[in-house]
Amino acid sequence: MTTSEAKEYKLSADCELRFEVEDETVICELKSGLAEMFGTELMRAHKYHFRSGSKVAIFTYHGCVVELTGRPEVDYISRETPMTFYVNLSAALEALRTKAQEEDRCGPTLMVVGPSDCGKSTLCRILLNYAVRMGRQPLFVDLDCGQGCVSIAGTLGAVTVERPADIEDGYSLVAPIAYHFGHTSPDGNITLYNILMKCLSKSVEMKMQTEKRSKYSGVIINTCGWVKSHGYQAIIRAAQDFNVDIITVLDQERLYNELVRDVNSSVKVIFTPKSGGVVERVRKYRIEARDAKVRWYFYGTAKSGLYPYSFEVPFSQLRVYKIGAPNLPDSCMPIGMKTEDNLTKLVSVSPTAQTLLNHILAVSTATSVEDNLKVIESNLFGFVCVTNVDIERQVVTLLAPQQRPLPPNCILLLSDIQFMDSH
Ligand SMILES: Nc1ncnc2c1ncn2[C@@H]1O[C@H](COP(=O)(O)OP(=O)(O)OP(=O)(O)O)[C@@H](O)[C@H]1O
Ligand SMILES: [Mg+2]
CATH class of the missing domain: 3.40.50.300 (P-loop containing nucleotide triphosphate hydrolases)
Structure with a gap:
């Protein structure tokens, strides 16, 4: 498809329309019949917007007519579905x-x-x-x-x-x-x-x-x-x-x-059986999907937006820990400790741009680090993201779904996941 004009697809029973969206949004509308996307029924005459990165299959048990507006990267009807x-x-x-x-x-x-x-x-x-x-x-x-x-x-x-x-x-x-x-x-x-x-x-x-x-x-x-x-x-x-x-x-x-x-x-x-429509995603797509999920957490979706807060927290009030110290051979461990113990240790992280900038921190419901297993096994309140580390003023800036302050005595757990806040 080269123009962004609407194109109709007539699907007979037990067929699916597969399409991938690369750059611009593709709009999908069910014109007649019954259809579903991964088990969710489509409403008739409703315009569904699929954004870049979407890989979609519209399946019908009884036959239907679907219209796509936009330029999908790939679009075809398949009779072979599991x-x-x-x-x-x-x-x-x-x-x-x-x-x-x-x-x-x-x-x-x-x-x-x-x-x-x-x-x-x-x-x-x-x-x-x-x-x-x-x-x-x-x-x-x-x-x-x-x-x-x-x-x-x-x-x-x-x-x-x-x-x-x-x-x-x-x-x-x-x-x-x-x-x-x-x-x-x-x-x-x-x-x-x-x-x-x-x-x-x-x-x-x-x-x-x-x-x-x-x-x-x-x-x-x-x-x-x-x-x-x-x-x-x-x-x-x-x-x-x-x-x-x-x-x-x-x-x-x-x-x-x-x-x-x-x-x-x-x-x-x-x-x-695997569906022939499942698309292999290259590393770039996986990273983008991960990123999109974090953006969704802080900013919601196009349909229901969220408005996160940004505030500063002094280094003195930050309690950031990483779970797991580097793995050492048993011979280097103190007597009575096993290497696995090292992997569940809470290691305090000093705030620097290198350690924290753009990293996600999980906000634990635990308030004491005395018992590491208790911290590990605590549910999370949510997440914040470090958007700035100011060494001179000894403060970090956090992006958070809620207004300050952070929960009292809260423990922040450092994640490998990074997010560049481009809003
Ligand atoms: N029948 C189908 N037609 C078109 N696209 C499909 C179909 N089934 C799945 N996809 C798409 O293929 C991609 C990979 O599918 P899915 O995420 O379910 O795989 P997975 O095994 O969970 O992958 P991972 O190992 O990364 O978790 C998704 O983007 C999904 O939307
Ligand atoms: Mg998966």
């Missing part, structure tokens, strides 16, 4: 939820695994949306610290999903649980990652016990694309920690066979 498989999977989960409700037990816990860019997050979104459309309230657990659907990158989190994800803005995240990890890949500190997984699993269990609807609705777990060595072991560990009932393995037969061999025999492992 949507029938996904809807059957969703129906099987729904049957398990009904059974759980009858027997007053917890609903099914399903974990989606697979290598990078195979459609894991998209499958989670489809299954969550279908569950909500059936009147359920599932819990969504995100173990992907690289992208993070529940919070920003560098965290592990969970949230109750009460309504289908918005076509343009994604999930509405009300009161998520988030733990600070600080890295974009589990191998940034695998010891810490494992501790946080365990901790998150306990919070999820508690949520299931207290919220009846979530209890029967069950849990959908998203994972990151690191499926080798420690990444693989983390999957096995997650299956145990979260008492996973079903693992769907996208795309990789080898991973499927390894999991069938290694997980408890009570866990059902399903090989799941």
Whole structure:
């Protein structure tokens, strides 16, 4: 497509229109029939705006006419989609939820695994949306610290999903649980990652016990694309920690066979087809997506904007810590300490431009650093970003979603994630 004139696409049943947006916004409108995007129904005659970086599939079970205005980078209709498989999977989960409700037990816990860019997050979104459309309230657990659907990158989190994800803005995240990890890949500190997984699993269990609807609705777990060595072991560990009932393995037969061999025999492992539409994202896109999520946290979306605050905090009132000191060999550790202990240590960070500028700091709900595990296992209030470090005046400038002051005695945890505030 070379002009920005509107173009109509006639889709027959079980087909999807795939398109990618590179530079300018593409507007999508459902003209007739029924269609959905990753499990969320499109409203007829509504103009949906897709911005740069969007990779979209508009699927229809019954046939529809869709109009695109703008210049998508790629646009084509595909008849080959795994949507029938996904809807059957969703129906099987729904049957398990009904059974759980009858027997007053917890609903099914399903974990989606697979290598990078195979459609894991998209499958989670489809299954969550279908569950909500059936009147359920599932819990969504995100173990992907690289992208993070529940919070920003560098965290592990969970949230109750009460309504289908918005076509343009994604999930509405009300009161998520988030733990600070600080890295974009589990191998940034695998010891810490494992501790946080365990901790998150306990919070999820508690949520299931207290919220009846979530209890029967069950849990959908998203994972990151690191499926080798420690990444693989983390999957096995997650299956145990979260008492996973079903693992769907996208795309990789080898991973499927390894999991069938290694997980408890009570866990059902399903090989799941990958959609041909899933787009491989180069590193640049991943960084942009991460950045967009932080911008979303502070500034909201085009539809519902947020207005963050900027204020100064003197060095003397800052308590910034990093979790994990550099790994030392056992022979260099004090007697009785193991190398893993070093990886969960709280290390005080002195404020300099090099250590803090443009870094995200997680605002912990913990107020004392005496017990490092307590800090690690504390939920977060939210995040701030260091936008300036003034050594002469001994102050930092913070971008924050709330007005000053920071919560009293709060501990700030340094993240590897950086954000350049260009507003
Ligand atoms: N059927 C489809 N048609 C077109 N684009 C799609 C389709 N399914 C997914 N995508 C797009 O492909 C990209 C990658 O998908 P997704 O994020 O689900 O993969 P992932 O396995 O979670 O990746 P990661 O390993 O980075 O977490 C996303 O931008 C998504 O919008
Ligand atoms: Mg993903």
